[in-house]
Amino acid sequence: MDAPALIDLDTWPRRQHFAHYLRAVPCTYAMTVEVDVTAFVAAVRAAGRRTYLTQVWAIASVVNRHDEFRMTLTSDGAPAVWPVVHPSFTVMHPGSETFASLWVPFDPDYAAFHDAAAAVVAEHAGSGELFPQGPRPAATFDVSSIPWTSFTGFTITATPGTHLAPIVTLGRYVERDGRVLLPLAVQVHHAAADGFHTARLVEELRALLADPSWVAG
Template sequence: MILPEPIDLETWTRRETFDHYREQVPCTYAITVEIDVTQLLAALRRAGRKTYPAQIWAIANAVNRRGEFRMALTEVGAPATWPVVHPAFTVFNATRETFAVVWSQYDPDFVTFHERTADVLAEAASATTMFPQGELPPHVFDVSSLPWTHFTGFSLQIDGGTRHLLPIFTIGRHIDRDGRTYMPLAVQVHHASADGFHTARLVDDIRELMAAPGWVG
């Protein structure tokens, strides 16, 4: 059984910040950015691979680089980090106009992840329940897709969300502008887990992955 690893509070530089935004001013924040996916889409076309698994993998790769985006609470409420987190994501059933939430094990090798996740997506496309795989593991973070509309701002209001320390991502419809293709990406973050500096760095990691998609194979 995988358990989150407790953080050494004596040496943790963000201890005071964590306590403040967990206890005194519990809050989350959201940021929406545009990501240039022109190069990524071209690489996927050449390789014959699917866009949604690639988007999910790039986000998961960036998330797993940084401990602040793998945070959890132990059973006694102490801050900890998962050694690895896996993406959970939404899949739309067009016939029912409902969606399912499924997850796929993260793999640092994109091709391996792509094949596994493509199978998960294909099976879930006809799901008639919200969680066809059963209860989600505790060490998953959420990605949802809103491909029907382009947006410039998106946020979630989560009742009791001050215990949810893992980030939440929402992908919007691509838009073409001046010969480039852009993807809106909303990131919801608990302030106890990460400050604006950390989230900006996460976004930069995602931008770099999508601008240099040699990992597509």
């Protein structure tokens, strides 16, 4: 995989914000929203595709639009941006209360990604291991699903370190007033992105799922 590109600190508008939230006040934040997926659910069912893998592709496609969600640190601590990041997603082990963390190279072609991801799940989900594919590439971000319950808030509590990639968590659909809603939480390191950036990510995902013509190809 290609190496990340260094950020030019002399011209980067967020250089002070980055330094402040990475070292002086290291912190993460989480934004939890409900996304209307009524049209998306109908399109996935009509196409005979797998819902979770389709959700993962949609999230990855929006994440890859923006530098702030592809950020990393070099070995000497300098901020850099991956040219592309790949989704790592959790899948329950059959008959077990544990899960596997799998990853698939991001492909802007939805159908190609879906089929590749389905093959990876079929090969590794029953392994019983946490990382059955071996060590993940550095250029990954995390997606997980909690389809057993919906939620109105979700926060992963951890000491902020140098993990700059977003973490996305999905919940069980909620039906309300004839609409289907998806609980979605995005956890972000404040050094990488501010509320403006995460709000833009959420709104772009809303738009992508509201017009799911891409599902049918």
